[in-house]
Amino acid sequence: MNRHTTTLARAGAAAVAGAVLLAGCSDAGDDGTSDGAADAASCEPSDGPVELTYTGWVPGMEDAVALWNEANPDIQVTYNTGPSGNAGTYQDFFNQLEAGQAPDLGQIEFDTLPNFRVQDGLVNIADCAGVMESGEQFVDWTWQQVTFGEEGSVYAIPQDTGPMAMFYRADLFEEAGIDVPTTWDEYADAAAAIRDEGAHITHFPRTDVNWFAGLVWQAEGRWFENDGDQWTVDLTGPQSTQVADYWQGLIDDGLVKDTAGFSDEWNNELNTGELWTWVSAVWGANSISSGAPDTAGDWAVAPMPQWDAGANAAGNWGGSSVAVLKGSDHPYEAAQFAVWLNTSEESLTALNEGGGLYPATTAGLELPALKEGLEFYGDQPIYDVFAEAAAATDPSFTWGPTMAQTYNDVADGFGGALSGSGTLLDALQSGQDATIATLKSQSIPVAE
Amino acid sequence: MSILTRTDGYGPTTARESRGVRERPMSRLVAFVIMGAFTLYFLVPIWWLAVASTKSRGQFTSSAGLWFADFHLWDNLTFLFTYGGGVYLRWLGNAVIYAGVGALLGTLLASMCGYALAKYLFRGRDLLFNIILGGVLVPVTALALPLFLIFSAVDMTNTYWSVFLPSLVSPFGVYLARIYAAASVPDELLEAARLDGSGEVRTFFTVSVRLMAPALVTIFLFQFVTIWNNFFLPLVMLSDDRLYPVTLGLYAWNSQTNAVPELRTAVIVGAFVAIVPLILAFLGLQRFWRGGLAAGGVKA
Known part of the structure; x- marks a missing residue:
């Protein structure tokens, strides 16, 4: 249901956006900057x-x-x-x-x-x-x-x-004798161990591109820069690549589910112990407690896993x-x-x-x-x-001027990567190309 | 759409005819299977909705989708009708005003227009009709934004009128009314009415409207459903949520479920309650409309 609504909203939004841009051309003069x-x-x-x-x-x-x-x-x-x-x-x-x-x-x-x-x-x-x-x-x-x-x-x-941290099933980690991960390396190890228990550590949500952006944010990546004259689009910088490769690895090894976030299926997987962690924002606390009511008392929250042991970087x-x-x-x-x-x-x-x-x-x-x-x-x-x-959230992360479009294009690529065609990095690359094209089409100055 | 489909196979007459032809049991079986499959296809989501409306939030995801868990319908209804200061009831009322009153007046306008096009000869009649016919091809969604700009030029956005007035116009209704008036209102009858001293308006309301009744019911139903489903216009026009029709209200709630997961329940129960007026409108009007068709059949 969720996915349908979003598609509908996107289609509608795109239609209106087009119309408004057209309308905008006609009387930009009198409604000006003065x-x-x-x-x-x-x-x-x-x-x-x-x-x-x-x-x-x-x-x-x-x-x-x-x-x-x-x-x-x-x-x-x-x-x-x-x-x-x-x-x-x-x-x-x-x-x-x-x-x-x-x-x-x-x-x-x-x-x-x-x-x-x-x-x-x-x-x-x-x-x-x-x-x-x-x-x-x-x-x-x-x-x-x-x-x-x-x-x-x-x-x-x-x-x-929406500062991010890691929600996890404290009871299941303890029963299985798996340490709660503090770094992303440990998180991958835990993912393998949890897979052996017949469950999954988490899901990779294809449509929640802003979630992924939060992970890049934590790694101190930057997707956009604006120097006052023009925009720079960089969805595939070293940090983004690092995060994309990491999750691609988990996907390739079958360690994460491909359930869509916030779906009924996802709620059910949280509720039945199929998913053990969710790296999410503060408001996610409410999503879990209402989506997985049977697991009351079993969850706990730890800081996000880190890229460097001992660091305390967070995303949003x-x-x-x-x-x-x-x-x-x-x-x-x-x-x-x-x-x-x-x-x-x-x-x-x-x-x-x-x-x-x-x-x-x-x-x-x-x-x-x-x-x-x-x-x-x-x-x-x-x-x-x-x-x-x-x-601990990096203050210099900047959003682009057409994020709805960027999210859409990257999400399309993520969907492909989850079903085995292309990789997450490919998705970011095509999202970057599409974003640059969109900026140009809207006459927003952009560096190549 | 479903109305058209049903007109194609209108019950009584086909049954009567087919008795003469004597159909083979095999083809009857095939027809039953196909119709059964379609019925299932349309009814299963409604069944799901009905079942889901009775579940508590936890059971909603953890129990089987198509069968009941513990019965929480009353709790859910209470939540639905009290959340946000009982705004849901208002939405329902708004939808009934927009769709009900809008369709009623829209039907009147369309039938008068179609009747005039069918029964009076005047210069530019065909041109006018063709232009109206062209209007059938323009999707209502495409008109929402221009309408918004027009209404904001006269400072009337975010009012009842901004959704109500555009809903009165139905090119398809005019088209249907013209076709039906041409076929079912004999010129001789109008001539007789005129000779008896009846004015044109009186003739329309006392003679022609009765003959056109089945078409009017169809136009009304169509217009009702169109307005009820026209989601984009209110989305663009209205910012005061107390003016929302129920479709837009439920959509707004649904878009907030990530932040307020409790709203899931309200959206589902709300959707279930919202189809009740539609079902009532159809069941209630079907009677007239079948009667009308049968009357037409006898006359022919």
Whole structure:
């Protein structure tokens, strides 16, 4: 079911993207960059009461917004829930930007921010009071994502993150007398040992390319660079190659399943002890506990396996920001709200309770709720592991401006590699070629 | 589509005719097997949905797909109707408004238009008809974005109207109404009505509509299903989730299941509940529509 929906969404998204680009050509002139510059230069409060609209897809966001509305009678925020970003909301944003009808604030995942930046859909809120100052409250790498490393620029406020660690079946590892792996070499050894037990260590998800990107991120690989003039696309650098070769080896030896992530089959395999580990993001804790309820108490969390023994590098999978979208009449108020939403303890607590958000601020990682032991994980305070991972995430990983397309093309190749035609590295290579071609076709400057 | 297929093999008359021809048992068997296979093909997913709706979250993945585990339907329904402040019920209501009222008014417009094209001679009639016929070939999905830009020019996106108004238009309905009006409304009858002093509008509603009834029901059903299934238009138009029709709402939930796995249950039960109005519409209207066909048969 999941796969069908994604295909449908992709087809739809592609169709709309094409149409919007066409439409964009016709009146790029009058909707130009001049008012963008004005927005950035002057970020003054509006006179009188202000109404803001905010679109996202975080469950429980209503509660946090209600807290704000109560405390700020002059800045009232209306929150709308949409489908998750790639399932339709991003395309809606692009359409609405085109028509000048975008909401004041929108939820945008980190990997899609460059797309909106390139399409000139974001307001630079660096000059809005309190925005620059809020920067130091956030986990390093997230601030890097919203500033694009540019001086004097802030295009969004980080909201949540997905630091990665390894979920594993503590009970099964212990019964089988297999050591919990701390390096990727040990992980491969454990994979072989687990295979001998008649199970698999994990699955290789063909469509979760951003998961794979998280592994490359951990290895300090870079898929994209932007020097201000042009983009460099490098999906096949040494680190990416290392990660791809490693997983290709596991696939070739039949040590990993090819189940699609988040599918019913996958849930069932987690639930029945067919899969022993999942290297995943912090929000994966909820996926396991709801998908594999029979295994309550059997799971534990350890840091990601390392490439160098004794290191503590981590990757990241997922996370979003809140951006002020072009055309907003009240960037100042919108920025105030976005900063409050993502830094104040009351808001972060509400978002963590209602939507399971893992905050992007360093203070947020200390929320009482994130210090408790979880029954499902044998009373382990698992969030401590993720807090360390968040701090150990390389800040310089950059997303490209057409990630939906890149994900699609790489996923196609991954599917082939899993069924024996081509390798993961081939998939990355063809994804890179397709990405460069797409950038060119959209007149985005790209180095060859 | 299924409606068309069924019109092809409309029950009573074929049965009556075939009694004369006396079909061979072999061909009857083959027909039964094929129809049985199709029935199974269409009903198994619904059966799966019905069964899955009664399961708790854990049993959903761990128990056999096509048979019941513990019965949790009521819990699931409670969850469905209370999640997000009971927004599901609103979605259902919206869908009924968009599809029900939209199809009703759409049918009226299409039938009047088709009737006029069939029964009145005026300049440019064929040109007009051909243009409308061309509209049949344009997929509704392709129109969503231009419609969005038009509606945003008049500041009407994210309103009931932005989904409702485009739903009123049905080129295929006009086509069907014209064909049927030409075949089933005799000019002599209209002539008689005119001689008796009936105005054109009155004639249409009192005489022609009755003769066209089977076509109207078909148009209504088609339009109802088209609007109900038109997912892209609301996706593009609406950002306030309280205006969503049920299809879009379930889609939005489904897209959030990675973050909120509990929603899986709501999506499945919600899908099951959402097909109930469709089934009711079909079963309810089928009666009229068969009656209409039979009446046509007797007249012929």
